[in-house]
Amino acid sequence: MMRALVAADGRLQLCERPKPAPAGECVIRVRRAGICGTDLEILAGYAGFRGVPGHEFVGIVESAPEGAEAWIGCRVVGEINVGCGTCGFCREGVREHCERRQVVGIRGRDGAFAEYLSLPAANLHAVPDDLPDERAVFVEPVAAACRVIAQVDFSKTAEAAVVGDGRLGLLVAQVIAQAGVRVTVVGRHTEKLAIARNAGMETMAAEAVRVARARFEIVVDASGRPEGLASALALVRPRGTIVLKSTFHGATPLATSPVVVDEVTIVGSRCGPFPKAIELLSSRAVDVRPLLSGTYPLSEWQAAFAAARTALKVCLEMTT
Amino acid sequence: MMRALVAADGRLQLCERPKPAPAGECVIRVRRAGICGTDLEILAGYAGFRGVPGHEFVGIVESAPEGAEAWIGCRVVGEINVGCGTCGFCREGVREHCERRQVVGIRGRDGAFAEYLSLPAANLHAVPDDLPDERAVFVEPVAAACRVIAQVDFSKTAEAAVVGDGRLGLLVAQVIAQAGVRVTVVGRHTEKLAIARNAGMETMAAEAVRVARARFEIVVDASGRPEGLASALALVRPRGTIVLKSTFHGATPLATSPVVVDEVTIVGSRCGPFPKAIELLSSRAVDVRPLLSGTYPLSEWQAAFAAARTALKVCLEMTT
Numbered sequence: 001m002m003r004a005l006v007a008a009d010g011r012l013q014l015c016e017r018p019k020p021a022p023a024g025e026c027v028i029r030v031r032r033a034g035i036c037g038t039d040l041e042i043l044a045g046y047a048g049f050r051g052v053p054g055h056e057f058v059g060i061v062e063s064a065p066e067g068a069e070a071w072i073g074c075r076v077v078g079e080i081n082v083g084c085g086t087c088g089f090c091r092e093g094v095r096e097h098c099e100r101r102q103v104v105g106i107r108g109r110d111g112a113f114a115e116y117l118s119l120p121a122a123n124l125h126a127v128p129d130d131l132p133d134e135r136a137v138f139v140e141p142v143a144a145a146c147r148v149i150a151q152v153d154f155s156k157t158a159e160a161a162v163v164g165d166g167r168l169g170l171l172v173a174q175v176i177a178q179a180g181v182r183v184t185v186v187g188r189h190t191e192k193l194a195i196a197r198n199a200g201m202e203t204m205a206a207e208a209v210r211v212a213r214a215r216f217e218i219v220v221d222a223s224g225r226p227e228g229l230a231s232a233l234a235l236v237r238p239r240g241t242i243v244l245k246s247t248f249h250g251a252t253p254l255a256t257s258p259v260v261v262d263e264v265t266i267v268g269s270r271c272g273p274f275p276k277a278i279e280l281l282s283s284r285a286v287d288v289r290p291l292l293s294g295t296y297p298l299s300e301w302q303a304a305f306a307a308a309r310t311a312l313k314v315c316l317e318m319t320t
Numbered sequence: 321m322m323r324a325l326v327a328a329d330g331r332l333q334l335c336e337r338p339k340p341a342p343a344g345e346c347v348i349r350v351r352r353a354g355i356c357g358t359d360l361e362i363l364a365g366y367a368g369f370r371g372v373p374g375h376e377f378v379g380i381v382e383s384a385p386e387g388a389e390a391w392i393g394c395r396v397v398g399e400i401n402v403g404c405g406t407c408g409f410c411r412e413g414v415r416e417h418c419e420r421r422q423v424v425g426i427r428g429r430d431g432a433f434a435e436y437l438s439l440p441a442a443n444l445h446a447v448p449d450d451l452p453d454e455r456a457v458f459v460e461p462v463a464a465a466c467r468v469i470a471q472v473d474f475s476k477t478a479e480a481a482v483v484g485d486g487r488l489g490l491l492v493a494q495v496i497a498q499a500g501v502r503v504t505v506v507g508r509h510t511e512k513l514a515i516a517r518n519a520g521m522e523t524m525a526a527e528a529v530r531v532a533r534a535r536f537e538i539v540v541d542a543s544g545r546p547e548g549l550a551s552a553l554a555l556v557r558p559r560g561t562i563v564l565k566s567t568f569h570g571a572t573p574l575a576t577s578p579v580v581v582d583e584v585t586i587v588g589s590r591c592g593p594f595p596k597a598i599e600l601l602s603s604r605a606v607d608v609r610p611l612l613s614g615t616y617p618l619s620e621w622q623a624a625f626a627a628a629r630t631a632l633k634v635c636l637e638m639t640t
Contacts, residue, residue, distance in 0.1 A: 046577070089558070097558035097582065151583075229576060238409070238417035247580050253571040256549060257366070259588040260567050262417065263471075266586040268579040 004052045004114030005301055010043055014301060017052075020110065020118040026071055028059040028078070028119060030318045032295070033112040034137045035308040037168065037224040038247060039105070043305075046249035047106055054113035054316075055080045055105040058127060058136040068121035077139040079123040079274055080104040096271045113301070115318050125274045131282050134295070137315055138288045139277045141168060145175040146280070147272030148220055148243050154181050161185075161204070161216040163231045164223030165192035167291055167313045168245060172222045173201055178285045184214070186231060192312065195290045209234050220269075221245060226252030229266075238262040243269050288313070324372045324434030325621055330363055334621060337372075340430065340438040346391055348379040348398070348439060350638045352615070353432040354457045355628040357488065357544040358567060359425070363625075366569035367426055374636075375400045375425040377432035378447060378456040388441035397459040399443040399594055400424040416591045433621070435638050445594045451602050454615070457635055458608045459597045461488060465495040466600070467592030468540055468563050474501050481505075481524070481536040483551045484543030485512035487611055487633045488565060492542045493521055498605045504534070506551060512632065515610045529554050540589075541565060546572030549586075558582040563589050608633070 004017045020027055034056035042049045057078065061071040083090040083098030090098050104119070105111020127136045145168065154160065154176060162173040165187025173196060177183045185196035186204045193203040204212060215237035221228040222245045229252070232242045244266055259266065280286040293311035296304035298318050308314040324337045340347055354376035362369050377398065381391040403410040403418030410418050424439070425431020447456045465488065474480065474496060482493040485507025493503045493516060505516035506524045513523040524532060535557035541548040542565045549572070552562045564586055579586065600606040613631035616624035618638050628634040 094559075226576075239414075244576060244580050247577040249577075251573040251575040254574045254576075255571040256546075256564060256574075257567040257569075259586065260564050260590055261588070263588045263590055265588070266579065268581070268583045268585070270580055270583055 002115035003298060004110070005054070005298070006051065007042060007053050008050045010045060012043065012301070012305065014298070017114070019116050022118050024065045025118040025120050026064045026068060026124060027062050028076060028117055029062045030057050030059040030112050030115060030117060032133045032137045032318070033057040033316045034141070035304060035314045035316070036141065037166065040305075040308065041224075041248050042106065044249045046247065049106055051105070052110035052112075052114045052117070053105040054111035055103070056137055056140040057112035057117070058133050058139075059112075059117075061124070062116070064121060071121055071124060074124075075127045075136070076124045077127055077136055077274065077278075078104065078119045078125070079271070080106070080140065081271060082109060082120060082123065113298075113316060115298075125278060128278065128282050131278065134292060134315070135281050135288055138171070138281060138291075138313070139274055141171055142175065142277035142281055142286055142288075143272035143274045144168070144245070144270065145171040145272065146276045147269050148172055148245070149175060149179050150272060151267055151269055152218060152241055152243055154179050154218065157181055157217045159184065159216055160218040160220065161214070161235050162220045162222055163228050163235070164221065164225070164246070165189050165196065166222070166224060168224065169222040170195055170291055170312070171286065171288070172220050172245065174199065174286045175280065176220070177201060178280065184216070186235070198290070199287070206231065216240060218243065224248060226250070229254060233258055233264065236262070236264055239264070241265045241267060243267050245269050322435035323618055324430070325374070325618070326371065327362055327373050328370045330365060332363065332621070332625065334618070337434065339436050342438050344385045345438040345440050346384040346388060346444065347382045348396060348437055349382045350377050350379040350432050350435060350437060352453045352457045352638070353377040353636045354461070355624060355634045355636070356461065357486065360625075360628060361544075361568050362426065364569045366567065369426055371425070372430035372432075372434045372437070373425040374432035374434070375423070376457055376460040377437070378453050378459070379432075379437075381444070382436070384441060391441055391444060394444075395447045395456070396444045397447055397456055397594065397598075398424065398439045398445070399591070400426070400460065401591060402429060402440060402443065433618075433636060435618075445598060448598065448602050451598065454612060454635070455601050455608055458491070458601060458611075458633070459594055461491055462495065462601055462606055462608075463592035463594045463597035464488070464565070464590065465491040465592065466596045467589050468492055468565070469495060469499050470592060471587055471589055472538055472561055472563055474499050474538065477501055477537045479504065479536055480538040480540070481534070481555050482540045482542055483548050483555070484541065484545070484566070485509050485516065486542070486544060488544065489542040490515055490611055490632070491606065491608070492540050492565065494519065494606045495600065496540070497521060498600065504536070506555070518610070519607070526551065536560060538563065544568060546570070549574060553578055553584065556582070556584055559584070561585045561587060563587050565589050
């Protein structure tokens with residue numbers, strides 16, 4: 001048996017559950033797991049998920065199927081999409097768009113807020129020794145941030161804006177900045193904007209957006225809030241690009257005519273490349289230390305989730 | 321003096337107005353003008369416009385400023401954006417995104433529902449003799465349809481969908497079809513979908529969208545309706561592209577998470593190339609005859625606008 005947080009009907013509970021033992025997958029002893037905005041949205045009803053949430057983790061492979069024994073004992077992080085293996089997307093290696101996919105802790109598959117989880121070996125990436133657990137747990141969200149620079153060409157852009165000064169916004173801002181672009185972070189929190197300023201970025205208070213004269217070629221909405229897209233539309237220049245990273249439960253009223261009149265391009269952006277994220281975290285090109293707000297033992301999950309509503313990255317430690 | 325339809329506070333009135341005589345512009349005697357969905361939206365409050373609406377027209381140049389006298393007597397159509405001439409966009413020849421632009425019959429400049437309008441010579445295009453007035457009046461909306469194939473690469477796409485079986489939807493569908501793509505038109509009107517079927521296209525009833533299994537690489541929303549974007553999202557495949565052409569007054573509730581999760585790209589699309597539109601109409605590669613629902617003298621404008629709410633393209637004739 002193992003301890004696990006289980007989500008059902010918008011509530012979390014710490015339960016005893018059987019340890020996972022699926023055929024053909026690796027079993028990973030979770031050492032640390034990060035709480036993401038999506039986890040909070042799941043509790044609000046997003047994706048209708050029931051089961052163990054949690055999709056940002058680092059752990060040790062405890063068992064592996066035949067042919068994958070080399071993983072046993074390895075410290076790993078894991079990609080969160082598990083595809084059917086046979087559809088067009090899977091055959092192209094794009095598991096994240098398989099129609100029948102499972103997504104760790106989000107869709108049809110238990111996640112990392114537990115002492116153990118299981119994953120196919122194909123989803124695993126070894127963590128280099130110079131990347132300790134407290135930074136390795138950021139690989140998944142940094143990969144999601146890296147997806148932005150994989151989708152949109154920043155090479156001709158001197159300046160970009162990121163709407164959202166939360167955990168994802170500050171990661172996206174750093175990833176864009178290390179690509180050589182001057183970044184303005186737009187947010188609501190003085191202390192979070194200060195982190196951006198300390199990293200050499202420009203900042204703008206969210207309430208200044210409506211009167212801002214600045215217009216950016218590329219704006220990323222990583223606010224996680226329904227109003228983030230409207231802010232991005234106010235900041236983007238005609239024929240510019242908005243990268244949309246916010247997922248939240250429900251619909252938001254949007255005046256779409258400005259998208260048409262200004263011929264704006266909106267690009268949805270989700271999961272990204274783990275190798276690039278591991279590289280940026282190992283080299284400290286992306287510095288996550290100012291983002292780490294606290295680490296709680298699994299038994300103190302209620303305090304951890306309460307903190308995650310306002311803090312930056314809150315983690316759960318499974319070892320105690 | 322001249323007769324003109326004047327919009328103010330959501331009402332139209334036929335008025336006597338001074339004939340336009342601006343310095344440095346050509347004065348055009350309007351022969352025929354088309355009623356567009358945007359004109360109906362203007363009466364619902366879109367763009368807050370007051371003045372003479374109408375931006376689809378064909379006419380004869382009656383007077384021209386020094387240096388442009390060669391235009392006098394020419395039958396012309398006109399691009400609708402008049403830029404400041406000095407900003408970055410204007411210097412690149414992209415008048416449609418000049419921040420201080422006027423737009424014929426939509427923003428700060430009187431339009432074509434009048435016996436005369438004025439435009440800079442730079443906005444004019446001569447109409448070839450083989451393109452009679454009743455088809456030439458379609459140049460502006462066909463150009464807007466052509467903008468779609470200028471923005472999005474259809475060369476790798478076998479099938480695309482167009483949401484909207486109205487005047488713009490049927491034009492966009494034809495422009496995409498003549499580019500060699502198999503088109504499915506999605507709409508609510510049996511008789512309008514029949515026009516698409518007669519042109520060799522597939523059709524889908526709007527109420528079938530939610531249960532449709534079809535997924536398209538490219539979907540154009542030309543519905544002019546708030547719910548068009550949601551229909552397009554239901555029809556597009558992951559990593560596909562939605563081209564958004566609908567402008568309407570107000571905001572619409574939109575669940576944006578599917579845009580993120582499916583990594584959909586949404587491209588706003590507005591005005592397009594007049595030369596390409598003239599070519600497609602001259603060669604009859606785009607056949608507008610089934611779209612022409614009726615032509616009314618200016619004095620019967622009330623009947624014309626009433627018809628335009630449900631019919632395809634309704635035109636006003638200024639000669640009587």
